[in-house]
């Protein structure tokens with residue numbers, strides 16, 4: 001997975017203030033084609049002067065997708081905004097680039113907003129500092145707390161202060177300040193007024209307390225990074241550092257257990273919205289992924305692809321394996337992210 005400059009990736013016309021320079025992921029043809037059509041031709045797309053880093057798409061009457069470009073060369077993250085009768089619900093906060101509260105105000109007026117994270121990673125939670133209080137699954141709270149640090153964005157810049165992977169104005173990053181992290185259990189319901197509820201559903205794997213969200217009114221399941229079309233990564237060190245509480249859930253086994261539970265409830269939703277790439281997809285994404293989880297658990301040595309990665313932070317090499325997911329891409333895993341509570345030797 002070598003870095004490559006933008007010249008080697010195919011072009012998508014973008015009005016955003018972020019200017020990508022280097023990609024850290026090999027171009028995924030599915031994502032590229034989908035994203036190009038969406039970003040260049042979708043009729044609901046809007047941009048607002050208050051935040052030149054975001055494109056806003058309207059997927060349902062009261063459901064908006066906020067698209068921002070990744071600042072660190074990885075996949076561009078989605079945020080989702082659901083407008084209820086009295087309150088709105090924001091899923092994820094991006095990297096913290098651009099005025100997010102100002103943008104929400106443009107979309108839904110002054111309605112109060114409940115903010116929740118699928119997980120604590122940079123591209124989903126670093127914009128939390130715009131808000132006073134952010135919800136997450138209780139097992140994700142320790143990891144999210146570890147990001148309460150004014151230096152979390154340092155890795156984005158080189159010695160000269162220029163963005164390593166992307167050019168943007170540093171002054172447009174959210175100012176650091178403490179906010180309240182509120183960890184809640186599986187099944188917790190957020191009331192948006194009347195009987196409009198959003199349910200948090202524990203769906204670990206990508207991180208220890210990764211959460212999905214169910215909007216029963218729109219019949220939509222927001223899958224976070226645990227069921228992306230293309231690549232789903234259940235990768236030890238990238239999921240959470242070794243000593244993170246509940247890290248046994250950064251495993252294919254834990255994802256498999258909870259995914260099976262979600263699929264049993266698939267009479268409650270039709271649309272599946274992952275946090276990267278292709279959205280408004282269906283339950284088949286989840287069932288195909290479950291099938292692949294079962295294959296990996298049955299024999300982790302029977303992988304389809306193998307990748308070696310430099311872990312910049314530790315200086316050590318990490319090996320990742322990929323098992324093909326039907327009609328999607330790969331489930332990526334490592335030796336310490338297959339079974340709960342034990343590391344195995346894959347080769």
Ligand SMILES: [Zn+2]
Pocket residue numbers: 077121123124225275276
């Ligand atoms: Zn992500």
